[in-house]
Amino acid sequence: xxxxxxxxxxxxxxxxxxxxxxxxxxxxxxxxxxxxxxxxxxxxxxxxxxxxxxxxxxxxxxxxxxxxxxxxxxxxxxxxxxxxxxxxxxxxxxxxxxxxxxxxxxxxxxxxxxxxxxxxxxxxxxxxxxxxxxxxxxxxxxxxxxxxxxxxxxxxxxxxxxxxxxxxxxxxxxxxxxxxxxxxxxxxxxxxxxxxxxxxxxxxxxxxxxxxxxxxxxxxxxxxxxxxxxxxxxxxxxxxxxxxxxxxxxxxxxxxxxxxxxxxxxxxxxxx
Amino acid sequence: xxxxxxxxxxxxxxxxxxxxxxxxxxxxxxxxxxxxxxxxxxxxxxxxxxxxxxxxxxxxxxxxxxxxxxxxxxxxxxxxxxxxxxxxxxxxxxxxxxxxxxxxxxxxxxxxxxxxxxxxxxxxxxxxxxxxxxxxxxxxxxxxxxxxxxxxxxxxxxxxxxxxxxxxxxxxxxxxxxxxxxxxxxxxxxxxxxxxxxxxxxxxxxxxxxxxxxxxxxxxxxxxxxxxxxxxxxxxxxxxxxxxxxxxxxxxxxxxxxxxxxxxxxxxxxxxxxxxxxx
Numbered sequence: 092x093x094x095x096x097x098x099x100x101x102x103x104x105x106x107x108x109x110x111x112x113x114x115x116x117x118x119x120x121x122x123x124x125x126x127x128x129x130x131x132x133x134x135x136x137x138x139x140x141x142x143x144x145x146x147x148x149x150x151x152x153x154x155x156x157x158x159x160x161x162x163x164x165x166x167x168x169x170x171x172x173x174x175x176x177x178x179x180x181x182x183x184x185x186x187x188x189x190x191x192x193x194x195x196x197x198x199x200x201x202x203x204x205x206x207x208x209x210x211x212x213x214x215x216x217x218x219x220x221x222x223x224x225x226x227x228x229x230x231x232x233x234x235x236x237x238x239x240x241x242x243x244x245x246x247x248x249x250x251x252x253x254x255x256x257x258x259x260x261x262x263x264x265x266x267x268x269x270x271x272x273x274x275x276x277x278x279x280x281x282x283x284x285x286x287x288x289x290x291x292x293x294x295x296x297x298x299x300x301x302x303x304x305x306x307x308x309x310x311x312x313x314x315x316x317x318x319x320x321x322x323x324x325x326x327x328x329x330x331x332x333x334x335x336x337x338x339x340x341x342x343x344x345x346x347x348x349x350x351x352x353x354x355x356x357x358x359x360x361x362x363x
Numbered sequence: 364x365x366x367x368x369x370x371x372x373x374x375x376x377x378x379x380x381x382x383x384x385x386x387x388x389x390x391x392x393x394x395x396x397x398x399x400x401x402x403x404x405x406x407x408x409x410x411x412x413x414x415x416x417x418x419x420x421x422x423x424x425x426x427x428x429x430x431x432x433x434x435x436x437x438x439x440x441x442x443x444x445x446x447x448x449x450x451x452x453x454x455x456x457x458x459x460x461x462x463x464x465x466x467x468x469x470x471x472x473x474x475x476x477x478x479x480x481x482x483x484x485x486x487x488x489x490x491x492x493x494x495x496x497x498x499x500x501x502x503x504x505x506x507x508x509x510x511x512x513x514x515x516x517x518x519x520x521x522x523x524x525x526x527x528x529x530x531x532x533x534x535x536x537x538x539x540x541x542x543x544x545x546x547x548x549x550x551x552x553x554x555x556x557x558x559x560x561x562x563x564x565x566x567x568x569x570x571x572x573x574x575x576x577x578x579x580x581x582x583x584x585x586x587x588x589x590x591x592x593x594x595x596x597x598x599x600x601x602x603x604x605x606x607x608x609x610x611x612x613x614x615x616x617x618x619x620x621x622x623x624x625x626x627x628x629x630x631x632x633x634x635x636x637x638x639x640x641x642x
C-alpha cells in the first residue's frame with residue numbers, strides 16, 4: 092500500500108513487458124523443438140516421435156543407451172546428494188560448534204570449485220579415477236565422487252544460510268545435556284531444523300547432476316546427457332524430443348519443490 | 364585434537380578429489396612425457412590455434428557475461444516487483460533454475476532445431492527470402508555461440524542477482540521521491556550504487572561460467588575446436604601424440620590463471636566500491 096497507484100500500475104506494465112519479451116526469446120527454441128519433433132516425412136504433422144519416446148518397451152529394445160543413461164543419472168543424483176549431505180552437514184555443524192577457527196578454510200575449499208572449470212578438474216581427475224576404477228570398478232556411479240565437488244559451492248551456501256538461521260550451539264548443548272550422543276544430535280536435532288536448507292541444497296545438486304555432461308563424456312561413462320547426445324547421432328528427432336521431455340520434467344520437479352519449501356516455511360511460522 | 368577428527372573426513376575427501384587433481388594440473392604443466400621438468404608445454408601454448416582458442420574463449424565469455432548480466436538484471440528487477448510467492452515469480456525462478464543447469468546438450472539440440480539448415484526459424488524465414496543457413500554463422504564463436512550462451516547466462520544472472528534486488532527497500536524509493544528526486548535520480552544515486560558490487564560480482568561469476576562451459580559447444584560444433592575447453596577435451600581423447608596430455612595440463616593451468624586474474628580484479632573492485640559506499 093506504500094506505493095502510489097499510478098506507479099504500481101506502471102510497474103506492473105513494465106514487469107509484463109520485460110517478462111514477456113524475454114519469455115518470447117526463451118520460448119522460440121522450445122517452440123522450434125516441438126515443431127521439429129512433430130514433422131511428418133512428406134510434410135504435415137505427426138506425433139510418431141513422441142509416441143516412440145513414451146513407448147518404453149520400444150525404447151528399451153531399440154535405444155538401450157537412453158535407458159542406461161536415465162538409470163545412471165538417477166543413481167548418480169541419489170548418491171551425490173547422499174554423500175554431499177552426509178559429509179557437509181556434520182562437518183559444517185561441527186565447525187560451528189567446536190572449530191570456529193577453520194570455518195574460513197572450509198568455506199574457501201567449498202567455494203574453490205567455482206574458480207576451477209569442470210574441464211580443468213577432468214584433466215586432474217584422470218589419474219585419480221584410474222585408482223577409483225582399480226579399487227571400486229568402472230561403474231558410472233562413481234562419477235558421483237567428482238559431482239560432489241561440483242555441487243560443493245551451491246550446497247555450502249544453502250546449508251550455511253540454514254545453519255546461520257538457527258542457534259546450533261544452544262540446540263546441541265541442550266540435546267547433549269539431556270544425554271543425546273552426537274549421531275542423535277545430528278539426525279534428530281540439527282537436520283530437522285535445517286530442513287529447508289537441506290532441501291534447497293539437494294535441489295541445486297539434483298539440477299546440476301541431471302545436467303552434467305563434461306566429466307561423464309570425457310571419462311566415457313553413461314549418464315542422461317551423454318545418452319541424449321549419443322542418441323542425437325542416430326535419430327536427431329527422437330533425441331530432441333527426449334531432451335525437451337527431460338527439461339520439462341526437471342522444470343515440473345523444480346516448480347513442485349518451490350511449493351513444498353514455502354508451504355513448510357509458512358506453516359511453521361503460523362505455529363510459532 | 365579430538366575436535367579435529369570431526370573434520371578429517373571432509374579434508375580427506377576434498378584433498379583426494381579437489382586438491383590432488385589441482386596439483387596434478389599444476390605439476391603436469393611443467394613436466395614432459397618422460398617426467399622430466401620442462402617449460403615446453405607452456406611454450407606450446409603459443410601455437411596459433413591455441414592462442415586463438417584462448418582469445419575466442421575470453422571474448423565470448425566477456426561478451427556473454429555483459430549481455431547476460433544486463434538482461435538478467437533487468438529480468439530480476441522486473442520479477443522482484445511482483446508479489447513474493449506469486450505464480451510469476453515461482454514460474455520464472457523454476458524455469459531459470461532448469462535453464463541455467465540444462466545448458467549443455469539440450470541447449471545445443473534446441474539450437475539445431477531452431478537455426479540449423481532444417482531448423483524451424485531457418486525454414487520459416489526462407490519463405491520471406493531471408494537466408495540464415497548460408498554463412499554457417501551458428502558455429503562461429505562470435506555469432507552463434509554468443510547467442511547460444513546468453514540462453515544460460517540470463518537465467519544464471521536471475522538466480523544470483525534476484526536476492527540482491529530483493530534487498531532494495533521501497534522506503535528508499537519513497538525517501539528519494541519525498542526529497543524531489545526522479546526515477547533517474549533514484550537509480551543514479553541510490554539503487555545503482557547499492558547494487559553495483561553484487562552486479563559486478565554476478566557478472567564475473569557469469570564470465571567464469573561461460574569460460575568453463577564445455578558441453579554446449581561440444582554438442583553443437585562437430586568440426587574444429589574454436590574455444591579452449593574443446594582444445595583441452597581434444598588432448599584428453601587423443602592419446603596418439605606423445606606429450607599432448609601435458610599440453611592439455613598447461614592449457615588447463617592457463618584457464619585457471621585467467622580465472623584467478625578475474626577473481627583478483629573482482630576483489631580489488633569490490634574493495635573500491637565498498638570504500639566509495641563507505642565514504
